[in-house]
Amino acid sequence: MSFHGKSDRQILQTLGERLRGHRLRRDITQEQLAERAGLSVSTIKGLESGRGRLDSLVAVLRELGQLDGLESFLPDPGISPLQLAERRGRPRQRASGTSQVAPRGKKKPESDW
Template sequence: MSVSGKSDQQILQLLGERLRRHRLRRDITQEQLAERAGLSVSTIKGLESGRGRLDSLVAVLRELQQLDGLEAFLPDPGISPLQLAERQGRPRQRASGKVQKSAAPRKKKPEADW
């Protein structure tokens, strides 16, 4: 699914359509899904049309046995360099914002080499 050229609303509609198709593949009505996920039918309809809250989305994904898809959807970025330094007991380093001059001036490369 290439979504980079789509608007936010188009992406939400696409996600809603995919939820609907997963529900239909499992041969579950909106009413059945709402009851099993502990949500209202209007919430299910809203999610399938690209509207809704994240907690409702998670409940529906859980019921449709699609929670594993969240790992591919939004993978864990891992530990940040700041957190790593804190865990190792090093003081936080910050960029000074100042440009340092090098000891020896660099030679300019001819434009053809760029």
């Protein structure tokens, strides 16, 4: 199933339906899941209807044994080229090859504008 072309609301409803499906496959009531995850029943109902907070979602995913899905859902983007250069102690290089900042200790010439 592709989420492209769906509204944000439709995507959230689909995610809520999937949470509900995982809960039902484990044969757990909303009350049992709420107790195990340390949340209220209304929070579980909200998540299953596409509403809720990220911390609540993580607690439910943990209880349903679905935390591994988060890695494929939102993988680590890795280190950026800027962060890598900073770690190596090198100045940032621009794609144009020209620096927009004057070297340390030297002032850029004043513009006539």
